[in-house]
Amino acid sequence: MISRSNVRRKRILVVEDNPGDVALMREAIVEGEFHYHLSIAKNGDNAISYLRNLADDTCSSLPDLILLDLNLPGKNGHEVLQEIKEDSRMKLIPVVILSSSDNERDVSRSYELNANSHVRKPGNLMEFANVLKVIETFWLKTAELP
Amino acid sequence: MKNSLSARPVEILLVEDNPGDILLTREALKDSKIINCLHVVKNGVEALEFLRKEGSFSEAVRPDLILLDLNLPKKDGREVLGEIKEDEKLKTIPVVVMTTSRAEADVLKSYELHANSYVSKPLDFEEFISVVNNIEHFWFSIVTLPPRE
Numbered sequence: 001m002i003s004r005s006n007v008r009r010k011r012i013l014v015v016e017d018n019p020g021d022v023a024l025m026r027e028a029i030v031e032g033e034f035h036y037h038l039s040i041a042k043n044g045d046n047a048i049s050y051l052r053n054l055a056d057d058t059c060s061s062l063p064d065l066i067l068l069d070l071n072l073p074g075k076n077g078h079e080v081l082q083e084i085k086e087d088s089r090m091k092l093i094p095v096v097i098l099s100s101s102d103n104e105r106d107v108s109r110s111y112e113l114n115a116n117s118h119v120r121k122p123g124n125l126m127e128f129a130n131v132l133k134v135i136e137t138f139w140l141k142t143a144e145l146p
Numbered sequence: 147m148k149n150s151l152s153a154r155p156v157e158i159l160l161v162e163d164n165p166g167d168i169l170l171t172r173e174a175l176k177d178s179k180i181i182n183c184l185h186v187v188k189n190g191v192e193a194l195e196f197l198r199k200e201g202s203f204s205e206a207v208r209p210d211l212i213l214l215d216l217n218l219p220k221k222d223g224r225e226v227l228g229e230i231k232e233d234e235k236l237k238t239i240p241v242v243v244m245t246t247s248r249a250e251a252d253v254l255k256s257y258e259l260h261a262n263s264y265v266s267k268p269l270d271f272e273e274f275i276s277v278v279n280n281i282e283h284f285w286f287s288i289v290t291l292p293p294r295e
């Protein structure tokens with residue numbers, strides 16, 4: 001498993017096809033307190049391949065956290081979540097669903113599929129930056145990661 | 147930042163036997179901008195009775211979030227976690243393991259058992275309060291908690 005070193009920069013995988021939202025996230029990192037590696041996958045298949053390749057590679061480590069949008073081309077976010085959580089090599093990576101949906105069914109489904117949390121994506125940059133900051137503070141500073 | 151449950155208090159179940167930690171958690175949660183109700187049980191058996199509304203807990207409210215210590219009397223926190231996450235009716239309730247252990251084995255085991263997150267309890271008083279504030283800031287203000295069933 002990943003070695004837990006506080007010195008090593010944390011890695012986040014974002015699964016998101018909307019370039020505007022990706023830009024917002026990059027912006028938030030640049031201005032934010034935390035420095036981490038950000039990898040972007042634009043769809044579920046890319047995300048899974050990316051994770052599987054890392055899992056097979058002896059010199060690389062899997063991401064510390066996954067931010068996963070529900071609304072993706074091809075496989076939707078819940079399907080991707082399910083695949084991640086069913087793969088023993090990657091199922092322990094915390095997954096935060098970051099979605100514009102807070103439809104009750106979608107939220108329930110996220111938790112049923114063992115998402116670590118479901119967070120609603122806000123519409124504007126400032127709120128988005130704030131949400132990312134709270135996510136970072138909790139997951140990269142407060143929580144112990146596997 | 148409102149969550150979808152802003153109309154009523156966030157119900158939290160704290161599973162913790164250490165009186166000092168119970169007190170600190172209670173104090174820290176009083177500062178939250180989000181109105182919350184803290185329910186406390188002090189051992190693993192009571193935790194499950196509370197969640198299943200059994201015995202003296204027949205009127206217990208369903209919590210929106212569980213803060214769970216691992217080292218508990220009567221039934222260990224790891225077992226409690228396992229039972230919660232295997233119970234169809236209870237598994238969607240987010241569980242934040244909050245415990246003194248930082249042992250990698252405990253962290254891994256907790257995530258394997260589908261803990262939603264794992265936080266180690268600081269020994270320092272002020273840091274403890276700060277950690278609880280970070281927990282409630284993320285889980286009450288930012289997260290969309292599962293709908294009540």
